[in-house]
Amino acid sequence: xxxxxxxxxxxxxxxxxxxxxxxxxxxxxxxxxxxxxxxxxxxxxxxxxxxxxxxxxxxxxxxxxxxxxxxxxxxxxxxxxxxxxxxxxxxxxxxxxxxxxxxxxxxxxxxxxxxxxxxxxxxxxxxxxxxxxxxxxxxxxxxxxxxxxxxxxxxxxxxxxxxxxxxxxxxxxxxxxxxxxxxxxxxxxxxxxxxxxxxxxxxxxxxxxxxxxxxxxxxxxxxxxxxxxxxxxxxxxxxxxxxxxxxxxxxxxxxxxxxxxxxxxxxxxxxxxxxxxxxxx
Amino acid sequence: xxxxxxxxxxxxxxxxxxxxxxxxxxxxxxxxxxxxxxxxxxxxxxxxxxxxxxxxxxxxxxxxxxxxxxxxxxxxxxxxxxxxxxxxxxxxxxxxxxxxxxxxxxxxxxxxxxxxxxxxxxxxxxxxxxxxxxxxxxxxxxxxxxxxxxxxxxxxxxxxxxxxxxxxxxxxxxxxxxxxxxxxxxxxxxxxxxxxxxxxxxxxxxxxxxxxxxxxxxxxxxxxxxxxxxxxxxxxxxxxxx
Ligand SMILES: Nc1ncnc2c1ncn2[C@@H]1O[C@H](COP(=O)(O)OP(=O)(O)O)[C@@H](O)[C@H]1O
Ligand SMILES: [Mg+2]
Numbered sequence: 001x002x003x004x005x006x007x008x009x010x011x012x013x014x015x016x017x018x019x020x021x022x023x024x025x026x027x028x029x030x031x032x033x034x035x036x037x038x039x040x041x042x043x044x045x046x047x048x049x050x051x052x053x054x055x056x057x058x059x060x061x062x063x064x065x066x067x068x069x070x071x072x073x074x075x076x077x078x079x080x081x082x083x084x085x086x087x088x089x090x091x092x093x094x095x096x097x098x099x100x101x102x103x104x105x106x107x108x109x110x111x112x113x114x115x116x117x118x119x120x121x122x123x124x125x126x127x128x129x130x131x132x133x134x135x136x137x138x139x140x141x142x143x144x145x146x147x148x149x150x151x152x153x154x155x156x157x158x159x160x161x162x163x164x165x166x167x168x169x170x171x172x173x174x175x176x177x178x179x180x181x182x183x184x185x186x187x188x189x190x191x192x193x194x195x196x197x198x199x200x201x202x203x204x205x206x207x208x209x210x211x212x213x214x215x216x217x218x219x220x221x222x223x224x225x226x227x228x229x230x231x232x233x234x235x236x237x238x239x240x241x242x243x244x245x246x247x248x249x250x251x252x253x254x255x256x257x258x259x260x261x262x263x264x265x266x267x268x269x270x271x272x273x274x275x276x277x278x279x280x281x
Numbered sequence: 282x283x284x285x286x287x288x289x290x291x292x293x294x295x296x297x298x299x300x301x302x303x304x305x306x307x308x309x310x311x312x313x314x315x316x317x318x319x320x321x322x323x324x325x326x327x328x329x330x331x332x333x334x335x336x337x338x339x340x341x342x343x344x345x346x347x348x349x350x351x352x353x354x355x356x357x358x359x360x361x362x363x364x365x366x367x368x369x370x371x372x373x374x375x376x377x378x379x380x381x382x383x384x385x386x387x388x389x390x391x392x393x394x395x396x397x398x399x400x401x402x403x404x405x406x407x408x409x410x411x412x413x414x415x416x417x418x419x420x421x422x423x424x425x426x427x428x429x430x431x432x433x434x435x436x437x438x439x440x441x442x443x444x445x446x447x448x449x450x451x452x453x454x455x456x457x458x459x460x461x462x463x464x465x466x467x468x469x470x471x472x473x474x475x476x477x478x479x480x481x482x483x484x485x486x487x488x489x490x491x492x493x494x495x496x497x498x499x500x501x502x503x504x505x506x507x508x509x510x511x512x513x514x515x516x517x518x519x520x521x522x523x
Contacts, residue, residue: 181350194364
């Protein structure tokens with residue numbers, strides 16, 4: 001407990017250019033990384049050794065090096081980029097569409113009481129349906145091509161973003177709005193200069209969890225039927241009885257998904273540097 | 282600018298909290314609105330500011346009835362209410378229009394006035410309570426308000442910072458001769474700063490008494506004259522009955 005609080009204090013200092021103790025925080029951060037990596041490294045080494053000793057049958061759980069070889073092989077014949085690319089593309093388009101709808105509808109519902117009474121009950125009702133349940137219907141309507149996949153991802157992204165936009169706008173401090181009113185701001189200026197920046201943290205939380213759901217839904221969408229993409233590799237691995245392909249795909253999902261989240265996290269930290277939080281997620 | 286508060290009453294959910302409050306403020310006068318917590322001081326001030334319009338009665342500014350926020354009115358709240366995403370300079374110039382360079386030019390002047398030159402780039406999270414309230418004061422002054430409304434502006438500050446900022450307010454007043462309505466529950470503060478003290482009492486709140494303080498400035502904290510006024514005020518508040 002003590003250790004982690006020391007760490008955050010150090011990190012806070014490190015963000016200021018004149019911050020002292022920057023070196024110390026760097027050191028302790030390296031320490032945490034090392035500490036956190038000990039177990040995974042031991043597990044991977046044990047896994048490799050046990051696989052080589054043929055304790056795990058290779059047709060069920062191939063060795064880590066075999067999985068890496070598979071990824072290297074996909075990279076060598078060029079298909080890796082195609083699979084990663086198309087999956088990333090689907091997530092991105094679905095994410096953009098879902099976010100756009102969520103922002104528009106969320107803003108309207110957040111700003112206008114009447115719109116809230118009109119839309120919100122219906123949206124809440126739709127929300128209680130697990131989004132994956134829509135999958136068969138979308139496939140029925142749109143086939144198994146790109147539109148149904150992108151729609152599915154967009155639906156998944158929509159809800160967390162929508163909910164956070166609405167709660168962000170509803171949660172804007174009335175006291176700050178009063179300051180704006182004291183300076184004679186009209187509704188439009190109030191939205192631009194007070195409400196939007198004040199609800200930005202909530203919005204960014206929303207798009208980060210939206211992106212997470214986007215990745216979940218792209219797996220579902222590609223499992224349903226695809227001829228390329230990381231999800232397709234999962235199916236391929238299952239059908240060709242090659243667990244290394246499945247595991248390679250899982251690892252690629254993790255790496256690419258984490259990278260996109262990391263990008264958003266950087267955006268979040270850059271745009272929310274003013275926040276007075278002790279700990280930033 | 283002169284202020285004329287005529288018979289203001291305000292109810293929330295059918296319950297009257299302020300009843301027939303009237304008082305005047307001459308141009309350049311510092312009027313204190315003093316009363317126990319919950320007697321409706323903030324309610325009256327919000328009516329004067331135009332932030333609240335649900336009152337009965339009339340607020341006249343320079344003889345003209347007004348029921349909206351006037352550009353000539355500035356408000357300093359109990360909390361600094363800075364925009365956390367704006368730095369000190371951006372907060373101070375919040376109410377200005379025009380190009381950034383010209384706004385910053387003016388902003389620097391007011392930051393110097395409140396003793397914060399050099400803190401332009403800090404964010405609210407990096408400010409102490411006193412600094413934040415100075416920023417709020419600069420932000421309110423920058424639009425050159427002719428009426429300045431303050432709602433217990435120093436009550437959240439420590440005694441030393443409070444005295445510094447009270448003196449700062451007087452310096453500013455010397456320079457701009459703003460008409461000031463100061464809500465406070467601090468009797469020393471009221472006697473140190475005000476030309477006139479309007480005492481609110483009872484529930485619903487009404488004007489109990491007006492006390493004129495013709496003690497010349499600079500006043501000495503803790504002087505006999507101020508102590509006598511304090512006794513008057515305490516008698517008028519009649520706290521034993523509450
Ligand atoms: N917006 C509001 N809605 C309901 N009641 C309110 C509102 N504002 C103030 N009141 C009530 O009016 C009374 C006076 O409040 P206020 O003017 O804030 O007192 P003071 O500033 O003198 O402490 C209090 O009892 C408070 O609960
Ligand atoms: Mg009050």
